[in-house]
Every structure is written in C-alpha cells, then in structure tokens.
Amino acid sequence: MFFRENGQFKSTYRADQQLLPILQDRVFMAGLVAFAFLVVPFVASDYLFLSLVIPFLILTLAAIGLNLLVGYCGQISIGHAAFMGVGAYAAYNLVLRLPFLNFLVVLVLAGFVAAAVGMLFGIPSLRIKGLYLGVATLAAQFFLDWVFARVKWLTNYAPSASPPPVELFGWTVDTPVRKYLFLLSVLLVFTLLAKNLVRGHIGRAWMATRDMDVAAEVIGIRPIYAKLTAFGVSSFFCGVAGALWGFVHLGAWEPLAFDLNLSLSLLFMIIIGGMGSILGAYFGAAFFVVLPILLNRIPGMLGFEMSTATASHLEVMIFGVLIVLFLALEPHGLARLWAIGKQKLRLWPFPY
Amino acid sequence: MTSKIPVAILGAFLAAGLVAPLATGVSAPGFWFEVLLGGLMAGVLYSLVALGFVLIFKASGVFNFAQGSMVLFAALAVARLAERMPLWAALICAVAIMVVLAFVVERLVLRPLVNQDAVALLMATLGVTYFLDGFGQTIWGSDIYEINLGIKREPVMVLDNVFQGGVLINRDDVAATVVAVILVGALALFFQKTKTGRALRAVADDHQAAQSIGIPLNRIWVIVWSIAGVVAIVGGVIWGGKLGVQFSISQVALKALPVVILGGFTSVPGAIVGGLIIGVGEKMAEVFLGPPLVKALDLAGGGIENWFAYVLAMLFLFVRPEGLFGERRIDRV
Numbered sequence: 001m002f003f004r005e006n007g008q009f010k011s012t013y014r015a016d017q018q019l020l021p022i023l024q025d026r027v028f029m030a031g032l033v034a035f036a037f038l039v040v041p042f043v044a045s046d047y048l049f050l051s052l053v054i055p056f057l058i059l060t061l062a063a064i065g066l067n068l069l070v071g072y073c074g075q076i077s078i079g080h081a082a083f084m085g086v087g088a089y090a091a092y093n094l095v096l097r098l099p100f101l102n103f104l105v106v107l108v109l110a111g112f113v114a115a116a117v118g119m120l121f122g123i124p125s126l127r128i129k130g131l132y133l134g135v136a137t138l139a140a141q142f143f144l145d146w147v148f149a150r151v152k153w154l155t156n157y158a159p160s161a162s163p164p165p166v167e168l169f170g171w172t173v174d175t176p177v178r179k180y181l182f183l184l185s186v187l188l189v190f191t192l193l194a195k196n197l198v199r200g201h202i203g204r205a206w207m208a209t210r211d212m213d214v215a216a217e218v219i220g221i222r223p224i225y226a227k228l229t230a231f232g233v234s235s236f237f238c239g240v241a242g243a244l245w246g247f248v249h250l251g252a253w254e255p256l257a258f259d260l261n262l263s264l265s266l267l268f269m270i271i272i273g274g275m276g277s278i279l280g281a282y283f284g285a286a287f288f289v290v291l292p293i294l295l296n297r298i299p300g301m302l303g304f305e306m307s308t309a310t311a312s313h314l315e316v317m318i319f320g321v322l323i324v325l326f327l328a329l330e331p332h333g334l335a336r337l338w339a340i341g342k343q344k345l346r347l348w349p350f351p352y
Numbered sequence: 353m354t355s356k357i358p359v360a361i362l363g364a365f366l367a368a369g370l371v372a373p374l375a376t377g378v379s380a381p382g383f384w385f386e387v388l389l390g391g392l393m394a395g396v397l398y399s400l401v402a403l404g405f406v407l408i409f410k411a412s413g414v415f416n417f418a419q420g421s422m423v424l425f426a427a428l429a430v431a432r433l434a435e436r437m438p439l440w441a442a443l444i445c446a447v448a449i450m451v452v453l454a455f456v457v458e459r460l461v462l463r464p465l466v467n468q469d470a471v472a473l474l475m476a477t478l479g480v481t482y483f484l485d486g487f488g489q490t491i492w493g494s495d496i497y498e499i500n501l502g503i504k505r506e507p508v509m510v511l512d513n514v515f516q517g518g519v520l521i522n523r524d525d526v527a528a529t530v531v532a533v534i535l536v537g538a539l540a541l542f543f544q545k546t547k548t549g550r551a552l553r554a555v556a557d558d559h560q561a562a563q564s565i566g567i568p569l570n571r572i573w574v575i576v577w578s579i580a581g582v583v584a585i586v587g588g589v590i591w592g593g594k595l596g597v598q599f600s601i602s603q604v605a606l607k608a609l610p611v612v613i614l615g616g617f618t619s620v621p622g623a624i625v626g627g628l629i630i631g632v633g634e635k636m637a638e639v640f641l642g643p644p645l646v647k648a649l650d651l652a653g654g655g656i657e658n659w660f661a662y663v664l665a666m667l668f669l670f671v672r673p674e675g676l677f678g679e680r681r682i683d684r685v
Contacts, residue, residue: 076471124666128673131415131470131617135609136669139662146659150651260603264478271475309494313486320483327476328464 005346019195036184041177049176056289057183058244063269063281064194065237070267071275072198073230074210075125076134079141080238080266085258086144087114087239088246089154092161103166103247107186107240114239115232117144122231126224141260149255162252179248186244190237194278197233206230207276271323274333283334291315387639388632393525395631396532397594400587401608402615402623403536404580409617410556411576412462415470417477420605421484422581424597426450427588428488431497431597439501443585450581451574458574485602494599499592501527528590535586536624539579543620548575556618610665616678625676634660 008023010016020026044053066080090113094106101109121140125133148154155161166173166182173182197203208216209226217223246253265288273284292315296308330336401423408416416422429449433442461476468476501524543549554562555572563569591601611630615622634657642656668675 074471076474124669128669131474132613132669132673134415134474135613135662136666138606138609139659139666142659142662146655150646150655152650264482267475267478268482310490313490313494316482316486317490318486320479320481320486323479323482324461324476327468327472327479328461331468331472 033188037181041180044180046176049180052289052293054176054179054183054249056285057180057187058241058249059266059269059285059288060282061187061190061244062238062241062266063273063285064190064278065234065241066266067270067273067275067278067281068194068198068206068237069230069234071270071277071280072203072210073206073227073234074213075122075227075230076131077137077234078134078260078263078267079121079137079139079144080234081242081258081260081262082141082144083114083118083235083238084242084245084262085148085255086117086235087111087242088253088258089148089161090114090239091243091247092163093154093156095163096156103168107243110243111236111240114242115236118235118238119228119232122228122235125227125231138260141263145255145259148258155255160252160254161246163247166247173248183244183248186240190240191278194237198278202226202229202233210276268319268323270333272326272333274335275331277332277335279338280333280335283338287334291318387635389521389525391632391635392628393522393528393631394635395628396525396529397587397591397627398607398611398631399624399627400532400535400583400590401605402611402627403539403620404583404587405608405612406615406617406620406623407539407576407583408580409612411552412555412573413470413473413559414462414477415474415617416580417474418480418484419580419584419608420602421481421488422450422453422584423588423591423605424599424602425453425484425488425588426581426585427499427592427597427601428492428497430585430589431499431592432492434499439499443589446585447582450585451578454574454577454581457577458570462573463570481602485599489599497592497597499589499597501589501593522594524590524594528594531586531590535583536620539620552576607661610661612675613665614668614675616675619675619677622675622677630661630664633664 005022005024008021010021015021020029040053062080062084066077069075069077069080087110091106091110094101094109095103117140121137124136128136168182171178173179198206205216205221205226206229208219208221209223209230213223216226242258246257250257269284269288270281271284272287273282274280292312295311295315295318299311326333401419404422405416405419408414408419426446426449429446430439430442433445436442437445457480461480462473465473465476543553551562551567552572552575554565554567555569559569562572587605588597588601591597591604595601607630608627611626612623613626614629615624615626637660638655638657645651645656
C-alpha cells in the first residue's frame with residue numbers, strides 16, 4: 001500500500017502489548033484525534049453538530065457499553081435503554097439535590113447507580129441464558145420505564161426532567177462546539193477504558209464465558225463474577241451515556257426518552273457495527289445516525305417527493321433488512337469488513 | 353416431585369392473586385368476578401399470540417421476536433383489505449399473504465442462518481420485526497383502522513341473580529374465547545392426527561433424526577411459519593376488532609414473551625395456561641394491587657399491568673426456568 005510496516009521489530013513486552021503496535025497506525029490515530037479536536041470544531045456547522053455528531057458520540061458510548069455485554073460476554077439484553085435512563089435520572093437527581101458536585105463526579109456516580117441497577121437485573125443471567133435472559137432484560141425495560149413515568153420524586157414532581165446546563169470548572173457546556181469537545185473527551189476516555197478492559201483479565205473472562213460457559217467454569221472463571229461484572233460495566237457505560245444523552249443532547253426529557261425502541265436501536269448498532277468490537281460500536285452508531293438523514297435527503301436529490309412518514313417506515317425496513325443481511329453474510333459486522341479491507345490494502349498490490 | 357412444584361407454585365399464585373382480594377373484602381364479589389373475567393379474556397388474546405410463538409419455537413428452535421409484528425401486519429392486512437371486499441375474502445387473502453411471508457422468511461432468513469446459535473436467530477427475527485413494522489405501515493398505512501366483525505358492542509349482563517349488580521360481559525370477548533378454543537382444538541387435531549402434524553412433532557423432537565428419516569426440514573419450517581401466520585391473523589383480527597388496528601398492537605403482543613416463559617417454550621397447553629395466568633394476574637394486580645401501591649408510594653398513577661407480566665416471568669425464571677409445562681433442559685458438554 002502506501003506504507004510498509006516491515007522493519008518494525010518489538011524488543012520489549014511493553015512494545016508488544018501496546019494498543020496500536022504499528023507505527024503508521026499510531027500516527028493515523030494521533031492525526032485523527034488531532035483532527036477531531038482541532039479541525040472539526042472550526043469546520044462543522046451547528047446543524048451538523050446537533051443532528052449528527054453529538055448523537056453519534058453519545059450513542060457510540062452506549063453501544064460500546066452494550067457491546068461489552070452482548071458482544072464480549074455473550075449475554076443478550078433488550079433493555080439497555082432503561083439503564084441509560086437510570087443514569088440520566090440519577091444524574092438529574094444528583095445535580096438537583098447535591099448542586100455542589102462537579103459534573104464529572106455526577107457522571108461517574110450516575111454510572112455507578114446504573115451499574116448497580118444493571119447488576120440487579122443481571123442476576124437472572126446466572127441461572128438462565130440466551131433467550132430467557134432477553135425476557136428478563138425486557139422486564140427491566142418495562143419496569144424501569146414505569147418507574148421513570150410514575151415515581152414523581154425522580155423528576156422532582158415535574159412532568160419532565162429539565163436539568164440546568166452542564167457546568168465544568170466554570171465553563172458552561174452550552175454551545176454545540178463546547179458540547180462536542182466535552183463529549184469527545186468523555187468518549188475518548190471511555191474508549192480507552194473499554195479497550196483496556198477487554199484485553200485484560202476481566203475481558204478475557206467475559207470472552208471465555210461467551211464462547212462456552214461450561215468450559216470457562218472448568219478453567220476457573222467464576223460465572224457469577226464474569227456475568228455480573230459484564231452487566232455492571234456495561235450498565236455503567238450506558239448510565240454515563242444516558243446522563244449525557246439527557247443533559248447534553250436532549251436538554252430536557254420525557255420518561256419515554258429511554259424506551260424499548262432505543263434499546264432495539266442499540267442492538268441494531270452493535271449487530272451492524274460488529275459484535276465483540278469496540279470499533280464496531282463507532283461504525284454502528286455512525287451508520288444509525290447517518291442513514292435516516294440520508295434517506296430524508298436522497299429522494300429530494302433524485303427529484304421525487306417522499307413524505308416523512310414513508311421515509312421513517314422505509315428507514316425501519318432498511319434497518320430490518322440490514323440486520324438479516326449482516327447476520328447471514330458478515331456476523332462480525334462493519335468492523336470485520338473494515339479489518340478485511342485493511343488487510344487487503346496492507347498487501348496491495350500483491351496478493352499475499 | 354418435579355410435577356408437584358409447578359402445581360404448588362400455581363396454587364400459591366392463585367391463592368395470592370385471586371383469593372386475597374376476595375378474602376380481604378376489598379370489594380363486592382361481583383366486581384371481583386368481573387375483573388377475573390376481564391383478565392381471562394385478555395389472557396385468551398395473549399395465549400393466541402403465545403401460541404404462534406410456541407409453534408415456531410418447537411419446530412425450528414427460533415425465538416420469534418417478530419410474532420407481535422406478524423400480528424400487527426396480519427391485522428393491518430385484514431383491516432385494509434376488508435375495506436374493499438367482504439370480510440371472508442379479506443381473511444382468505446390475508447392467509448395467502450401470511451403463507452407467502454412464511455416462504456420468504458424461510459428462504460431469506462432461516463435458510464442462510466441454519467446452524468447459527470439461538471441468539472443470532474433471535475436477532476434475525478428482530479430484523480424481521482423491523483422490516484414487517486416498516487413494510488406493513490408503508491403498504492397498509494399507519495393510521496388506526498377498524499375491523500368490523502359484526503358483533504354488537506353492548507355488553508351482556510349475566511349472573512345478575514347470583515351477584516348483586518350482576519356481571520358485564522362483552523360479546524366480542526365471548527366470541528374471541530370461542531374462536532380461541534376452536535383454534536386450539538383444530539391445532540391439536542392437526543398435530544395429533546395428520547401426517548404433516550406428525551412430521552412437525554418429529555422435527556420438534558429432533559431435527560437431525562427427523563431429517564434422516566426423510567422429513568423435509570425446509571418445508572416443515574414453511575408450514576410452521578404459515579400456521580403461526582394464521583394464528584397471528586386470528587389474534588390480530590380479534591385484537592383489532594376490540595381495540596382498533598394500530599401500531600401499539602405489536603408492543604402489547606410482546607407480552608406473549610412472559611407468557612411463554614411462564615408456560616414453557618415448547619408447550620402448547622403451557623401457552624394457553626400461561627396466557628390466562630398472565631391475563632388474570634395483571635388485571636388483578638392493576639385493580640387490587642395498584643391503588644394501594646399508588647397511595648403508599650405517592651405515584652403518578654397506576655399502570656402496573658405494563659410491567660407486571662414481565663417481572664412475574666422474571667421472578668418465575670428463578671424458580672423454574674423451563675416454565676410450568678416445559679421440558680427440563682440438561683446441558684451436556
């Protein structure tokens with residue numbers, strides 16, 4: 001391709017274990033991060049931020065969380081939006097009742113609350129698996145939806161939760177650019193965290209449990225530990241994402257903001273993006289955010305009119321077809337396609 | 353021993369849910385009876401959806417998340433077709449549509465995914481759900497439609513000499529129950545007495561063994577999905593006739609999931625009994641458990657029935673994961 005990676009020898013274990021072992025990858029990643037922080041804020045329009053980039057960043061975080069559970073630990077969940085909701089309401093109440101707390105502390109605490117609730121609903125996973133667990137998480141979804149709507153204390157006796165704008169060290173996160181920078185930093189931290197979790201002891205325990213739970217138990221992985229930590233960490237990510245979704249993206253939200261549809265959308269993202277891949281969460285979320293906008297634009301460009309209702313139905317249909325297509329043709333999703341493409345390009349123009 | 357556990361649970365549940373409100377004298381027995389009947393009627397509807405679910409799971413091992421969407425799709429088809437033709441013709445057309453759908457699903461979803469694990473298949477039916485929801489609303493429209501079954505709306509007063517004030521029963525509920533009973537009877541006959549039915553049972557028992565004695569697996573899948581489609585039509589028509597055909601049907605139909613958990617994934621009687629238990633349980637909980645709960649916790653209204661079934665199923669999973677009538681599963685390495 002455009003670069004050759006031969007001649008890069010690793011002489012220490014440290015070098016062997018780094019996240020991006022190839023120099024060009026490191027350069028590319030550094031460039032990408034620099035681009036995201038330094039160039040994007042000046043180029044992108046407010047519309048682009050509010051309708052594309054900000055939802056993308058938060059949904060990516062949530063999709064990473066769900067992927068840790070579904071893709072890495074193999075426990076299905078159809079109720080993760082509810083854990084996002086737990087995070088959002090926890091953060092709202094923390095801000096409301098303990099206004100002196102720094103928002104970052106609030107985020108982490110909200111994540112812990114969501115993790116606790118997630119582990120509670122993850123307990124059935126110790127006894128049941130697969131399909132049955134789907135129903136148990138569905139129970140979490142409907143029960144928590146009801147709690148959000150009915151327990152008045154959660155919204156401080158108002159019909160909807162409307163928190164004040166986020167403040168960080170005297171810096172108000174209110175303009176699209178500031179929101180973007182804040183979310184990008186949070187996402188970066190959590191991506192690094194997830195990357196390191198899945199290649200460490202705990203991540204390997206999850207993957208062993210996913211691949212064959214009985215075998216994992218035989219080699220000394222406690223299923224209770226593996227499954228509950230997966231539920232906890234995954235809900236933690238989703239709780240933080242939920243708090244950000246409510247505070248930064250929505251601003252004010254109704255109890256139905258975290259309903260079953262969002263849960264299913266998260267599942268869609270990780271199926272399309274790639275189960276068991278952090279990068280996949282990025283791809284899936286990007287796809288999920290971009291597709292509806294494209295669908296709304298394309299008919300106009302081609303010169304025929306399509307009503308918004310038709311467009312949204314078409315969108316749902318395409319989602320459905322894509323899920324089946326990806327499951328049948330490439331179960332590892334866009335992340336796998338990316339890896340294949342990259343592998344091909346590494347050797348190009350030689351066949352091997 | 354094993355057969356006593358579900359009976360005991362059932363007994364305890366019935367005692368707690370049904371008799372307690374009566375014993376505490378919260379309300380008149382007539383009202384209690386009315387709630388019970390309402391619950392049973394709702395339970396019949398859940399049973400109908402759960403039935404389609406169980407059939408598919410038995411024959412193809414697929415946990416069909418799309419059953420609710422199939423109900424919605426079928427109901428939409430009948431409602432819109434009935435605007436242009438008599439109801440019986442619309443029903444026949446709808447059956448044809450569901451059979452075509454079964455063919456398509458078998459060819460495009462099940463066959464490419466054969467031998468995948470159950471979770472992948474579940475996600476594939478999630479894709480089918482999305483597709484059917486979008487497709488149904490694109491071709492049939494997304495308003496609320498009516499299905500006129502020609503049944504009078506006014507409720508009938510029965511048992512007014514037994515209870516004070518009598519008990520009100522809707523005619524369409526009675527019709528629904530009758531139809532459900534006929535349907536279950538017909539399915540039982542079909543499964544027990546016909547050659548195809550025997551083949552279906554053989555496939556349900558053991559895919560490989562069935563295939564090795566010459567039962568065409570693919571055709572069996574089409575048949576089973578078609579039957580599930582017909583069951584979806586029945587459920588959709590009854591439901592649509594009662595509440596109007598609208599998008600929320602596919603969400604309400606999700607309650608078939610706790611029903612099959614309770615009854616057991618592989619049991620047709622389980623689907624019926626589970627449906628009735630869930631139907632009665634959630635109505636009872638809503639009426640008798642809801643108000644005290646709202647008062648005690650100062651909630652913004654009841655609505656327990658939205659989650660009661662799921663939480664009940666979840667708790668039940670701890671006690672008996674295979675359901676009331678399901679087969680105990682033993683993992684072998």
